[in-house]
């Protein structure tokens with residue numbers, strides 16, 4: 001995976017020029033995998049009931065341009081996303097209509113995803129999680145084009161290529177995993193965990209910044225389209241264009257985790273990045289240590305939906321195995337009043353991996369499963385039918 005980023009000045013969503021951009025991207029970046037007979041997932045960004053002109057959703061003309069180019073290469077395109085809310089036919093029909101994807105399907109050769117099942121993605125080397133549920137179609141296809149919208153979210157900060165992948169989590173499970181993260185840093189580390197596991201399948205990332213969405217929800221004619229085979233490279237480039245400090249971004253964590261080198265983040269090609277340098281973008285105050293769970297509604301949601309481990313101090317044998325294994329260092333060994341050792345969980349640090357539950361040699365750890373969690377699991381099971 002190289003670090004080239006192909007930049008293009010694009011004032012509008014004219015399909016012919018968008019197709020030229022996609023063709024240029026494929027040839028300049030040496031994109032592989034888009035061959036005759038292959039099935040390609042076009043992973044768009046379709047927030048629930050967003051409309052075509054609110055700068056919140058991947059523009060349908062850009063989706064059509066990608067589909068036309070890839071279809072002409074003999075590959076089959078499936079357009080998919082999983083917004084917040086229920087991931088089922090009823091909701092997705094509404095989303096496909098309001099975001100213009102139905103029109104794309106009617107005028108191009110693509111299919112809109114109608115597989116609402118999910119599978120478990122193992123992330124053995126993850127920092128924030130060791131597995132995630134993802135929509136099944138992402139595993140069934142041969143490759144993925146990650147077609148993101150450039151947005152600044154008041155809670156999640158810069159949204160581009162890496163954050164677009166969060167939409168691979170099915171429906172309401174996104175709330176669950178978002179609420180498991182204490183800070184923006186935790187959320188960004190989760191995105192990195194996901195991308196590191198999926199990156200072999202993602203052959204091209206495109207960020208739609210022609211009309212970008214600012215932190216207050218207003219559109220900004222940024223006139224930039226970018227493409228790269230490398231999500232870190234494209235997000236590094238776009239962060240610079242919208243004026244967000246790298247130290248407050250997912251890229252800082254990728255550097256800290258020694259996945260990318262600060263001295264070699266991206267190499268711009270095509271339009272000079274200097275032509276976008278004066279983007280008049282609203283500033284944002286977001287920092288890596290910004291809390292994600294401050295809101296009372298988030299806390300209520302979390303308590304209603306989060307399955308968590310429980311260690312009864314009277315049953316605990318004090319062996320310390322769980323504290324030793326806990327990847328988040330969330331378990332402390334303490335003495336009770338009679339001088340017996342027991343294990344205590346700090347839920348602010350816990351990443352809900354259930355490792356302690358699985359490994360306790362005395363099987364004294366139980367799982368507290370609230371009703372909301374059971375409902376989400378039921379929804380996932382139903383969607384597999």
Ligand code: SF4
Nearest residue numbers: 326350351353354356
């Ligand atoms: S306390 Fe248990 S569930 Fe929480 S992070 Fe540690 S091992 Fe995982």
Ligand code: SF4
Nearest residue numbers: 316317319320322360
């Ligand atoms: S592994 Fe089980 S018995 Fe040992 S300290 Fe942890 S909870 Fe207690």
